Amino acid sequence: MARRIAVIGAGAAGLMAAGRAAELGADVVLLEKMNEAGKKILVSGKSRCNITNAAPLDQFLSHYGRNGRFLMNAFHRFFRDELLELLARYGVNTQTERGGRIFPISSQASDVRDALLRYGTEYGVDVRYRSEVREIAVENGDVKGVQLANASRVSAGAVILATGGASWPDTGSTGQGYLMAQSLGHTIRPLRPALVPLTVTERSIAKALQGISLRNVRCTFWTENAKGKVRELRMPTPMPDTGEMLFTHFGVSGPLILTASGAVVETLRKGQPVTLSIDLKPGMSEEAVHNRLQREFEAHSHQRLRTLLQGWVPASLADVLADLSGLEDDRHVHRIRVEEREKIVALIKNFRWTISGSLPLAAGMVTAGGVALNEVDPVSFASRKVTGLYLVGEVLDLAADTGGFNLQAAFSSGYLAGSDAALARAGRQ
Numbered sequence: 001m002a003r004r005i006a007v008i009g010a011g012a013a014g015l016m017a018a019g020r021a022a023e024l025g026a027d028v029v030l031l032e033k034m035n036e037a038g039k040k041i042l043v044s045g046k047s048r049c050n051i052t053n054a055a056p057l058d059q060f061l062s063h064y065g066r067n068g069r070f071l072m073n074a075f076h077r078f079f080r081d082e083l084l085e086l087l088a089r090y091g092v093n094t095q096t097e098r099g100g101r102i103f104p105i106s107s108q109a110s111d112v113r114d115a116l117l118r119y120g121t122e123y124g125v126d127v128r129y130r131s132e133v134r135e136i137a138v139e140n141g142d143v144k145g146v147q148l149a150n151a152s153r154v155s156a157g158a159v160i161l162a163t164g165g166a167s168w169p170d171t172g173s174t175g176q177g178y179l180m181a182q183s184l185g186h187t188i189r190p191l192r193p194a195l196v197p198l199t200v201t202e203r204s205i206a207k208a209l210q211g212i213s214l215r216n217v218r219c220t221f222w223t224e225n226a227k228g229k230v231r232e233l234r235m236p237t238p239m240p241d242t243g244e245m246l247f248t249h250f251g252v253s254g255p256l257i258l259t260a261s262g263a264v265v266e267t268l269r270k271g272q273p274v275t276l277s278i279d280l281k282p283g284m285s286e287e288a289v290h291n292r293l294q295r296e297f298e299a300h301s302h303q304r305l306r307t308l309l310q311g312w313v314p315a316s317l318a319d320v321l322a323d324l325s326g327l328e329d330d331r332h333v334h335r336i337r338v339e340e341r342e343k344i345v346a347l348i349k350n351f352r353w354t355i356s357g358s359l360p361l362a363a364g365m366v367t368a369g370g371v372a373l374n375e376v377d378p379v380s381f382a383s384r385k386v387t388g389l390y391l392v393g394e395v396l397d398l399a400a401d402t403g404g405f406n407l408q409a410a411f412s413s414g415y416l417a418g419s420d421a422a423l424a425r426a427g428r429q
Ligand SMILES: Cc1cc2nc3c(=O)[nH]c(=O)nc-3n(C[C@H](O)[C@H](O)[C@H](O)COP(=O)(O)OP(=O)(O)OC[C@H]3O[C@@H](n4cnc5c(N)ncnc54)[C@H](O)[C@@H]3O)c2cc1C
Pocket: 008, 009, 010, 011, 012, 013, 014, 031, 032, 033, 034, 037, 038, 039, 040, 041, 043, 044, 045, 046, 049, 050, 051, 052, 131, 132, 133, 134, 162, 163, 164, 165, 167, 168, 171, 172, 173, 174, 175, 176, 177, 364, 365, 366, 392, 393, 394, 395, 403, 404, 405, 406, 407, 408, 410
């Protein structure tokens, strides 16, 4: 009888693992609980699917923070070029955009999903939808198959667990994989949202600014240790010097905020406070802001502060800054004293917010935490606890910045697990 591999989850990692194992001649059954494959691929990159990134390898790895080293081996075997070549074989040609982000030329995430499905079906993968796996069957430390929610059983000599994280559960990733891995003796590092919008204590101010998107601002996060010593929050992954952010009715979001959110959530989890300082004019020193304000106050002496600030920032932000300065009654700017001007400079250069938390796990673009990496072989993605079990994609304790890094990790880990399962399982059922 042909050796059989069961892959749990038809997301980025599972589709790749199934295709690769079948390409090497394995009998592969791909079990997906939803009624279609790759629902998360379909929403990725605003439905354009940011497949990977053009950054050189060392820079690429830095986007995974501390755990990036784990992927080094995998990326030496199957990385961006191999991925793009494979996708091109199935009709997906790509283009590189700002920040090295690589997208399909068609701008259709569905093209990526369909290409991966074709890869599998061409080699005979048996794709079964509405097939929710409840349990991985193991006897004497050896995988025997899987148990489905409908009580049927699929026997297999190897199981590739590709169930994703616990974010965006409507796409099917509801965190069941963590429970399955844990029940087999794997350690699950604490789950937390990453690439997630942050909430602030100053809700009413955020609400007044809701929908405003700011470009070319600098965001700096600060924390305080138990002794009250304030320090800038160190980011595990590179943070752009300036970029884009936006206000929401509950707080802050946008690329700069999402990039920092993993470290912020982690710091709050340790019970340390976090504040955000927004520099609205990072290209100008405090002194330059001061001098320009002075010149404008003189040139437009009968203007009100909020009107004058509209030359600096969007109108509703100008209103909020004028209110927060506490200087605007019915005064015209010529009556604002020099020392009072300092308050306005501080708001422009150091617009402060207290971070109270984040949106929940379900709202994060990725789930940080997951299966402990020291329990997984970094070349084959085989479990070090159970023979015949593989763990790939977001179920692992890996989370990266936006930019195509999360999908590349899913694709690379899936490919290598598929290869190893097919070769190592030769001769087994
Ligand atoms: C809105 C959004 C946009 C994103 N954009 C990008 C982007 O542009 N670039 C990027 O690199 N990353 C992006 N990401 C992150 C990236 O999509 C994920 O990290 C990646 O898809 C993870 O792949 P995976 O295969 O591990 O898991 P998933 O893609 O989540 O797939 C897991 C699959 O397993 C199935 N499943 C779960 N449990 C079971 C079970 N018990 N039985 C059977 N099947 C099961 C699920 O239904 C699902 O199909 C984005 C994420 C979100 C939410």
